[in-house]
Amino acid sequence: MVTIYGVYRSRALRNIWLLEEMGQPFRHVPVLQNFRAGAEGTMHSRSPEYLRINPNGGIPAMEDDGLVLSESLAINLYLARKFGGPLAGADLKEEGRIAQWTLFGATEIEPRSIQILYNRVQLPPDQRSEAKVTEAVAALRGPFAALDAALAPTGFLVGGRFTVADINVAEVVRYALPAPEVLEAAPGVKAWLAACHARPAWKKIFALREEEPAL
Ligand SMILES: N[C@@H](CCC(=O)N[C@@H](CS)C(=O)NCC(=O)O)C(=O)O
Structure with missing residues (x-):
């Protein structure tokens, strides 16, 4: 059986979300x-x-049948490939697109959105920097516009259905929520994130996350 190491209030949530969605x-x-x-x-x-x-x-880590992996997004790509089904790529082209959006999330979005989370929510008030938030908001405009355009045709990132790509990107977009102006400028992204967060699997794991002591 797969083991996930990491509390709900960590990037382990990405892996737990995917496993819940797949019913594993x-x-x-x-x-x-x-x-x-x-x-x-x-x-x-x-x-x-x-x-x-x-x-x-770092957390999370995953153990499965003698394989140990770190990097939350890589773990999700592995889990999707292992268990298959509609959340995984149906063919090589879809797998390529899933990898594209996952790396887009990791490189173009997360380094900026995490600054919003740190400086609006997680750091002690005397260590927060509004200048860093302003910088992150400006840097996210381009990537969010690209995401908005990609979501326009079907409301999903790959294959016209909810896949691991949506989970991987939604989890890095979520960090930008404390700066609502970024999402107001990208209404398609805002609607897609709300739809992701309306899913039963997300509601279940987010309730469990809320039961953990806050950071
Ligand atoms: N890129 C890594 C980041 C891992 C990471 O920094 N995790 C945080 C928790 S969300 C952590 O382990 N922080 C505590 C530490 O570094 O000791 C991933 O996506 O798995």
Whole structure:
């Protein structure tokens, strides 16, 4: 059985979302970020036992049949390929598109959207920078316009249906929500994200996430 290491309030949520959507049972080991270590007395990203699993020390990690993977988005590509079904690419061309949008999310969106999350929500108030938010909002305009155009024909990123590409990109777009002006400028992205978050699997895992202590 697949094991996912990482609390719901981490990038492990991406993997948990996909597994829920695919109806795949999995083992969940709630590893904490190291800066939260000690709060709940559970394993954290710098615990020796976790570093034996993932020497990079980041969460999430996944174990499956002797394979250990890190990088949340790569884990999702692996899981989609392994379990197949409508969330996975139906052929090589769709797999190419899924990889394209996943890397677009990782390179064009996440480095900016995470600055919005850090500087509007997660950092202690005296460490936040509105200048970084402004910079991120400006840098996201182009990528969000590209996403908006890609979503226009069908409302999905690949194959006219909900796939792992939508999960991988929705999870990095979500970090921009604390700056609503970015989404107001891209109404197709806003509607698509709302549709992603209306899915039963998302509602289920987000409720479980809310039960965890906040960061
Ligand atoms: N690119 C990596 C990022 C992993 C990452 O930075 N995870 C955070 C939690 S969401 C983490 O482990 N933070 C605590 C630490 O680095 O010790 C991925 O997508 O898996």
